[in-house]
Amino acid sequence: MEGYLLETVDEMLIEKTLAGSLECYDVLMQRYQKDVFAVARGYTRSVDDSLDVCQNVFLKAYRKLDTFAGRSSFKTWLITIANREGLNWLRTRSRKEPPNVVDFDAEDLSSGCDQETDLLETERRQRVVDSLQVLNQRSRLAVILRYFRDMSIREISAVLGCSEGVTKNLLFRSVRKLRETVTAE
Amino acid sequence: MDDCTKLFNQIADLRLRQLGDEDQTELFAHLATCRECRDLMRFHEDLSGAGGEFGEVDSEALTGVRMRVLDEIRSTEVAMPAVAKPVAFWSVDRSRLLAAAAALFMAIGGFAAGRIAAGVSPTGGDLLVATLEDGAQDHRRLRDVEDSPNIISNVAVRSVGEGRLAMSFDVARHLEIERPIDDPLVNEVLVHAILDQSSMGSRLKAVSMAASAENGKVEEALVFSMLDDPELPVRMRALEILADRPISEGVERGLMKVLRHDESMQMRLLAIEVLANGDAGGQRVLEDFLETDEAVEPAIAERLASFIQS
Numbered sequence: 001m002e003g004y005l006l007e008t009v010d011e012m013l014i015e016k017t018l019a020g021s022l023e024c025y026d027v028l029m030q031r032y033q034k035d036v037f038a039v040a041r042g043y044t045r046s047v048d049d050s051l052d053v054c055q056n057v058f059l060k061a062y063r064k065l066d067t068f069a070g071r072s073s074f075k076t077w078l079i080t081i082a083n084r085e086g087l088n089w090l091r092t093r094s095r096k097e098p099p100n101v102v103d104f105d106a107e108d109l110s111s112g113c114d115q116e117t118d119l120l121e122t123e124r125r126q127r128v129v130d131s132l133q134v135l136n137q138r139s140r141l142a143v144i145l146r147y148f149r150d151m152s153i154r155e156i157s158a159v160l161g162c163s164e165g166v167t168k169n170l171l172f173r174s175v176r177k178l179r180e181t182v183t184a185e
Numbered sequence: 186m187d188d189c190t191k192l193f194n195q196i197a198d199l200r201l202r203q204l205g206d207e208d209q210t211e212l213f214a215h216l217a218t219c220r221e222c223r224d225l226m227r228f229h230e231d232l233s234g235a236g237g238e239f240g241e242v243d244s245e246a247l248t249g250v251r252m253r254v255l256d257e258i259r260s261t262e263v264a265m266p267a268v269a270k271p272v273a274f275w276s277v278d279r280s281r282l283l284a285a286a287a288a289l290f291m292a293i294g295g296f297a298a299g300r301i302a303a304g305v306s307p308t309g310g311d312l313l314v315a316t317l318e319d320g321a322q323d324h325r326r327l328r329d330v331e332d333s334p335n336i337i338s339n340v341a342v343r344s345v346g347e348g349r350l351a352m353s354f355d356v357a358r359h360l361e362i363e364r365p366i367d368d369p370l371v372n373e374v375l376v377h378a379i380l381d382q383s384s385m386g387s388r389l390k391a392v393s394m395a396a397s398a399e400n401g402k403v404e405e406a407l408v409f410s411m412l413d414d415p416e417l418p419v420r421m422r423a424l425e426i427l428a429d430r431p432i433s434e435g436v437e438r439g440l441m442k443v444l445r446h447d448e449s450m451q452m453r454l455l456a457i458e459v460l461a462n463g464d465a466g467g468q469r470v471l472e473d474f475l476e477t478d479e480a481v482e483p484a485i486a487e488r489l490a491s492f493i494q495s
Contacts, residue, residue, distance in 0.1 A: 178228070
């Protein structure tokens with residue numbers, strides 16, 4: 001991959017992707033893969049499932065790229081697709097399995113921690129991650145985007161399709177609920 | 186919104202270094218007096234720390250995802266060019282197209298379209314560049330450039346140092362020809378016209394003219410047009426043209442996609458009609474659709490039922 005592409009703005013990469021450059025689409029995917037993965041992770045039971053959702057998101061985005069009108073940022077558009085794809089994943093699974101309880105694998109978080117302090121830290125983080133189960137999908141998405149992917153209130157509002165005030169309140173209530181859950185354990 | 190709610194968001198902004206000096210002062214003043222918010226701030230730190238690992242995934246796994254996506258795009262478009270976007274069609278066939286264009290350019294004095302950039306076959310690219318170089322040497326005035334039969338557009342330029350520029354651009358040349366309807370070049374140009382997003386009028390005309398062209402790629406272009414053209418009149422015309430032909434497997438698949446996904450009810454009803462009036466295979470496909478698809482709209486269900494019963 002040519003280095004200059006990594007610094008090219010999204011709009012230019014989109015234009016070149018539409019003109020046939022898969023290399024440019026790869027740069028776009030690389031740029032937002034962690035955001036998409038984090039959203040997928042909020043819906044799925046395992047890393048493998050999250051990766052499958054990511055794959056679907058990127059394929060869908062590519063096939064719909066010519067409909068991207070630039071009214072929001074590409075990142076917001078992509079995360080909206082990821083959110084929808086996550087919901088689809090849940091619907092598909094709910095037909096085959098019991099109602100979804102997001103079960104984050106403790107091994108994902110504890111691998112590689114040898115020292116006791118690391119272990120305690122990991123356990124605390126695990127409790128926080130586990131507590132995400134108490135939130136509904138919309139609240140969980142808002143928390144993931146804000147705290148795990150550092151997205152702005154404006155960007156999250158665009159993804160959720162609501163005002164910034166509503167997003168702020170949603171986050172406030174969600175974090176308070178998470179904290180109560182973790183503290184109660 | 187009460188103070189704690191307002192300051193809660195400032196805590197998050199502080200973490201992201203997005204909080205102004207004045208707001209920081211206000212926040213710290215509040216934290217000094219509010220134990221609840223101090224606890225909340227600590228929880229914010231825990232939450233952010235957990236986030237680092239929550240979204241953590243082996244970078245090779247993500248690379249694998251990207252590779253699979255790219256492979257899927259490539260394989261889908263090679264296998265089913267009819268359902269690919271026009272741009273994707275160009276991307277797949279670009280080098281081959283350029284080579285063909287260059288050969289054609291030599292033979293009849295020229296048509297070429299495509300980017301002179303990485304990926305161009307050496308012969309096609311070199312020939313095009315040589316032709317443009319000749320023109321560039323002959324052109325002395327602005328008018329010469331404006332009158333040039335070669336149209337250069339979509340130019341991207343970057344400096345590569347040592348007084349050199351790297352350029353990437355599209356080249357097109359206007360031609361007029363007259364050939365029989367079954368001439369390969371006529372079919373080729375018709376396909377391009379069907380995919381040309383710049384003019385709905387020429388797409389509509391090209392779709393209508395393609396009615397008498399018996400050619401696999403023309404049929405694929407018509408299916409593409411029926412499925413993906415942004416304008417309803419063009420999609421509708423493509424469907425009508427395809428309806429007058431024997432329904433191939435690819436067309437049948439396309440009609441089912443129309444039935445499932447086209448935003449126009451008129452298109453969906455027409456697709457049912459064409460499938461139902463086709464061979465027995467079409468009827469069977471409709472029956473399957475009625476049985477398996479969850480959300481069939483009443484109008485569609487009614488039309489399907491009427492055709493299936495008859």
